Amino acid sequence: MSAFTQDAGPDVHQLIRQLQAREAELALIHQIAGVGGVEVDLRDGFRNRRSPEYLEIHGLPPTAANESHEDWVARIHPEDRTHAEGQFLDALAGTALDYSAEYRIIRPSDGQTRWVRVAAQIDRDAEGRPIRLIGAHFDVTDAKFAEQALRESEERFRTIANSAPIPMWVTKLDGQRSFVNQAYTEFFELSYAEALRFDWRSRVHPEDAARILKAEQLRTLVPASPILPKDLFAIEIRILRTNGDWRWIKAVSQPRFDEHGQHVGFIGVAHDITAAKQAEIELRASEERFRLMVENAPVMIWMSDANGKCIHLNQMLREFWGVSEQNVHEFDWVDTLHPEDRGAVVGVSSALKKRCSFELKARYLDTKGRYRMLDTRAHPRFSASGEFVGMIGANVDVTERDEAERARDLLVDELNHRVKNTLSIVQAIAHQTFRKNADPVEARHAFEGRLIALGQAHDLLTEKNWENASLGQLAEVTLDTKGANADLISITGPSVLLAPKQAVSIAMALHELCTNARKYGALSEDEGRVRLDWSKADDARAPLCIVWRESGGPPVSPPARRGFGSTLLERTLAHDLDGEVSVEFEPEGLLCRIALPLDSSVVGIRS
Template sequence: MRWPARWGKDGVMGQMERQAEIAGAVTPGSRLNAVSELSALYLLTDRLYRARSQAEVYEAALDAIMGTLSCTRASILLFDEAGMMQFVAWRGLSDHYRNMLRGHSPWRPGDRDPQPIFVSDIDDTSEADWIKETIRNEGICALGFIPLVADGEVVGKFMTYYPDRRSFTASEIELAVTIARQVGFSLERARADARRRAAENDLRESEQRFRVMSENAPVMIWMSDKDGHCLHLNRMLREFWGVSEQGIASFNWAQTTHPEDMPEVGRAIGEAMAERRLCTIVGRYRSALDGAYHVLQTHAQPRLSASGELLGMIGVNIDISERQRADAQRELLLAELNHRVKNTLAVVQAMANQTFRGVAREPRQAFENRLMALAAAHNLLTASNWENAALSDIARDALHAGDAYKDRVDIAGPRVLLPPREALALAMAFHELTTNAVKYGALSNDKGRVSLAWSRADGDSRLLLIDWQESGGPAVEPPNRRGFGSVLLERSLKEDLRGKVELSYRPAGLSCAIELPWPAPA
């Protein structure tokens, strides 16, 4: 909405200039008016100070405006969240008028140093005809726009309305600005109070949510001050230590720590506080549930204020006693299993030696090498608790990358963890391919090379492609019969693992393409 500039003939300065031309002496009547205005301002200040709601602020302001500025109608408007000026309090204005002119303002939200605007006659302005008509139909001729400022920025305005043409005096303008300043201070205080109450409510709700989640969490949650005194222990941790809610403040958790673990626990927490970082600690703590020490894994981090000041620590304890016992039992069983597997392989080897007695050395050696390849794969799986084995480790073991063929073997591919079944099958397949390369293929001379690479299939990430390529060896010819190695590849990879195997006897070197389902994560 466009209004006359404050420097125009109907603006503040024009009015003040005309008033300055009329020099008059102070009269008893003017003294009475001054006393009345001061009294009204005092009353306004008192009511604003005592106001406990926005509505009380608006009522006090409207009483002061209409009581001192000789207007029969007045209103207060504030910018809403969308930046539109909205009527929040008024007297003597129709619904139609307020609906038509809401949103109109000579200032934008956030404008600084706004100046009041006074219009002696709406017909003298360049406003749109519909605006003039709306104002005239409301019985208004002269208007005053006085900005309300909070935190240095315009947040709204109050308006005065007059039925006849009016020349605004300098004292009226000064009085209007004074009232606006008082109301602005009150709005500023009210907004600060509202922000404070909102922050307090948010904090209260946040604390309530935290306590509800903490009390019902399946882990032990705690909070301390910077000196290590407990501020909060959730229900699970209170039961673990046998502490009541009332006894949290005086509880000394350090007394429950195993003497051998206390130095390390104290050092870790102290460093985390000093360096403002997360820490993970494993220690033994005596529980009131059974009187025994339990192994707790603690994840803790410092609590900091908005200014970065250390307030204390907050952490989570997880009882891993049962898990540690289960892990120890599993490791014991795996060690026993590995021992028995090795014993079984040794028995098989002894039986093979007995069976192969009198047979040529080559078949016996081939069988023993297969047993050794199987044992090596077992060792890789045992090292990971029989969960998986890395494809790269299996490939290096089979190709003896660290021995005689180190400089003649290329192994490349992403990290792939194979389940036990796939690991054993590929270990035997790589062993057969390596044995063939050493005896007849690329590794049977001094210059041949072997390349073993794997990747995901293009367009189908569910497939693992393994590519064995030989080069630089003797010329290759297709065999006259299928050997045991070929049978082993087909049986273990095709039938057992639902894969595909393609052997190509190219003169330049043997190639083997293997396609398997991509191993599912454990």
């Protein structure tokens, strides 16, 4: 027996030492990993052995003695106690060989609440009765807090996402939705579960479908770095609503990465940009209408940049300067200014610097080589952000208007002059007619006749824009040779044009000669006649000769006093018109000769 013992002894001791070494290694592993080991002998109560790590996890002193089942139960958090103890006892009473649990304890050492996870093995005898439990306790408080924080974060995300007024979603790598918010389900009018399974691509407009990438194509675009360019995964598409409306959507997605930097899917949002798209369409339509209106406007319209360089000329202005649409940017309008108007550039430069409106009137050389007067009005243009971008203006060709204004001014001056002259004539007629001791009735009739003669002369001049009057028409109207005096007065002579002043004076003279003949001369008797002749030599310097000849009337003699007719013939015709007048009282009747030069600005005789 002793020999056997001596032979076996070294092997047993060696085994013991090896076992002790393994236990030491295991203890070291438990220490490093923070694993609390426990062994419970279930054959006689709940005798147990606990590692130092177990004691630390449970807040027990290193010298803590064997504890009872009740001591363990007492450390369990009141809210978890009943469930944890029941779960343990059920495991022992059953047939399972494994036991695991999670519960909270309140550590006696510091009163902290800690989460403990238990993983144990139950050894049973041949009848299945538990004889021993060997397990490990882990402090999983930090993990539980992290899980709780994650759940709270996810709950906050869901709350925020569901409160957002725009659709949001989260996808897996394969493109399957793992989350959609309430706005997403409302947009597609689906339940949450239906929305997760729904293939949203089926609602995309056919014209936009080809631009949508598949999940595997999207994955190839995700760079290794989480820092991505803006709008890398952005697209504008039309999606059909359940009510049949097409809505413009701008979908923006960003890759999702896990804690290891691995790409795990996408998160995205969708903005309904239908109103913006409609506004964009209307803006383009408005711009096109504006372009057509400007291009075909009956005025010259232009636009410049901030430096005053032309960037647009409408059709009328391009035709005015002979500039093609392609060469507008190279055109410099300053080169077309009249040399005398070059100073206007200073005002334009000042307006550009001050960014204010300006008005300009200057002459510009057109494509036909003519200088045309253009009236320009321009206003500054600003971008949506308030930046000055240039000027827009309109040029109106006022050449004819200015010429008309000058003509009007000349006409007004001429009218004033003529009115003054007419008033002077009327005043002279009145003065001579209503002279002292004149018979009122006779004077009134004479005054009316003289005014009528004056008016008839004015009518003829008005028909010719007061440029000239025909001597033949003047004599015909004044002497009424086609009316009451058709058989009494005859007129002959070539076509002669008289200047306005000459026409008025000769008309008055003929009226006085006719009045005198009717009162005292040839026309005072039935057999009396008057002949009016005029002639002019071909020489432009030769005077116009007019002859008034009466016949068949009573004998005539020089008057005892000088009347209006004598004064008119001598003062007006002889003096004012630089003519010569002679009056002879012959036995056959009165003979009056008038010679006066014709105005060089008026065409004289036409045969």
